Amino acid sequence: MVSHLSTDAARRIAEAVPDPEVPVLTLGDLGIIRAVALSETGVDVTITPTYSGCPAMNAIGMDISLALGEAGYGAVRIKTVLSPAWSTDWISAEGHAKLKAFGIAPPHPRGTDLPVVCPHCGSASTSEIAHFGSTACKALWRCNTCREPFDHFKCH
Amino acid sequence: MTTGSITLSDDPLVRFILRRADDALVLGHRLSEWCGHAPLLEEEMALANIALDHLGQARALYSYAAEVEAAGHDEDAYAYRRDPVDYLNLLLVERPNGDFAHTIVRLWLYSAFMSLWWQAMTASKDAQLAALAARAVKEVAYHLRHASNWVVRLGDGTPESLRRAQTALDLLWPYAGEMLTSQPDEAALTANGIAIDPETLRQPWLQRITSDAAQAALRLPSAPFSQQGGRRGNHSEAMGHLLAELQYMQRAYPGAQW
Numbered sequence: 001m002v003s004h005l006s007t008d009a010a011r012r013i014a015e016a017v018p019d020p021e022v023p024v025l026t027l028g029d030l031g032i033i034r035a036v037a038l039s040e041t042g043v044d045v046t047i048t049p050t051y052s053g054c055p056a057m058n059a060i061g062m063d064i065s066l067a068l069g070e071a072g073y074g075a076v077r078i079k080t081v082l083s084p085a086w087s088t089d090w091i092s093a094e095g096h097a098k099l100k101a102f103g104i105a106p107p108h109p110r111g112t113d114l115p116v117v118c119p120h121c122g123s124a125s126t127s128e129i130a131h132f133g134s135t136a137c138k139a140l141w142r143c144n145t146c147r148e149p150f151d152h153f154k155c156h
Numbered sequence: 157m158t159t160g161s162i163t164l165s166d167d168p169l170v171r172f173i174l175r176r177a178d179d180a181l182v183l184g185h186r187l188s189e190w191c192g193h194a195p196l197l198e199e200e201m202a203l204a205n206i207a208l209d210h211l212g213q214a215r216a217l218y219s220y221a222a223e224v225e226a227a228g229h230d231e232d233a234y235a236y237r238r239d240p241v242d243y244l245n246l247l248l249v250e251r252p253n254g255d256f257a258h259t260i261v262r263l264w265l266y267s268a269f270m271s272l273w274w275q276a277m278t279a280s281k282d283a284q285l286a287a288l289a290a291r292a293v294k295e296v297a298y299h300l301r302h303a304s305n306w307v308v309r310l311g312d313g314t315p316e317s318l319r320r321a322q323t324a325l326d327l328l329w330p331y332a333g334e335m336l337t338s339q340p341d342e343a344a345l346t347a348n349g350i351a352i353d354p355e356t357l358r359q360p361w362l363q364r365i366t367s368d369a370a371q372a373a374l375r376l377p378s379a380p381f382s383q384q385g386g387r388r389g390n391h392s393e394a395m396g397h398l399l400a401e402l403q404y405m406q407r408a409y410p411g412a413q414w
Contacts, residue, residue, distance in 0.1 A: 052212030052291055053205075082216075083287035085294075130198035131302055132205040140198070156294055 010043050010073055011036040017067050020059040021135050022153075024102040027060065031090030034081055042075030043068055048086045051136045051156070088137075088156045105141065105152040116152050118143035128152075162233055164242040164389070168341045170225045171244060172351050173285070174234065175339075175387060177217035178245035181235060182395075183266065184210030185402055186253055195256055202302055206263070209295045213288070220284050236406035240395045247386040248331040250395045257310050257320035258327065264303035265332045268364045271296045272357045281349040304368045311372025318373065325369075326377050333381020336361065 014036055015028025027033050027047075035046040045064050049057050061078040068076045088107035091099075096106040100119045105126075108114045115124040123145035131154075133140040138151040165171065187207035194200035218231035248266060253259045274296055277289035310321040336358045338346075345351035369376050385391070405412060 049291070051209065052216060052288075052295060053208030053210070054212065055208065082291065083283065085287065085290035130202065131298060132198070132202035134201070136205050136208060154298075 005073060007036055007038045010038055010068060013067050013071050014045050014064050017063045020056045024098050025095050029092050029095030032086060043073045044077045044079060046079045046081050049080055050086050054136055099153060103150055105150060107153045107155045110155050116141055119150055120148045121146040161239050162229060162237045165225050167225060168345055170221050172342055172345055173217050173221040175244040177214045178243050179249050180210040181214035182245045183249040184214060185398060189253055206299050213292050216288050236403045240391045240399055241389045244389060245386050246334045247383050247392055250392060250398055252394050255320055258324040260303055260306045261321060261324040262328055264307045265328060267296055267300040267303050269335050269361050271300045272360050273352060276352045307368055308372045311374040322374055325374055329377040330379050330381060330383040334384040334387060339387055
């Protein structure tokens, strides 16, 4: 093992990996990295899946293995833990700001009933076009003020 | 590598898990058949998304069944190497899609039940099943909302959409009772707080269905729940056709990977 390898460094590398479907977010922003543990035999990364059918979960595991492998961490083992279930409340404040800047309306805290605000013009006069958007985590909305369509990260 | 068909375990917990995994896989497969054929682009995405949720639930349940059974099977072995008689899904989910109304009415009847079932399963004494339930309960809420919104729009829509929705409900009704029926080999699991007796969800399910149907101007059929058997491996002809397509690649090229 090389001396610059540490649990903290491994965690930073794993958390900096971009989400394959919403690349503006890192896995750290998304809040799915539950534990990183360095041992003599390699590194164990524990993640919590977002949606049952999220096709990105396999890609996420591969991307973490690749990033840690390139940084000199030998064997990378990806484990998934289901409980407690991931929720959009785990997305960081920085993640919310990045989503908005990218044109995706961020999720509200679960259990609240706030208006969905247009990420382009800031108007609260918006309407849903479809519950199901381009990925499992998003719905398709439209702004009634600037008339632009946009994605809304669903509360989950 | 073993490549022939696998037979079903007698372990009640394995069978309990496989029943729900099979429901999810088979319904997910049916919904995915709409890919490229849905009536609207938004509906294309919605049905594909819902199919994917079911496939994801099936995978998680199969993986857990494999862990419990500890017979060297994995999720692919359960999906690709069982014959129809070893599948335990509801007859309801294997029925061919029919028209859009038939697909939506089936999704509504099933999701209304599964939203209650997953909610109840979040309290299961089996920690893994409770964890899966905590995630699935959020997904099924979307499925039910989507399906029931459509049921109201179809029923309370044009005379033609009402006719099609009512025809679908009349055809599907005899199949709906199987999901509400207790399975004798699940009694011990229910007594231990691992499983749910589906019978206890019959009234809340009926209430939800009755209320949605009233909004949709649909008449609930009086026919008995006569079509049962999938939970014991007695399937309709449709199941063989479905598996022929689903399993084709692994049956033709055993063990193929890419």
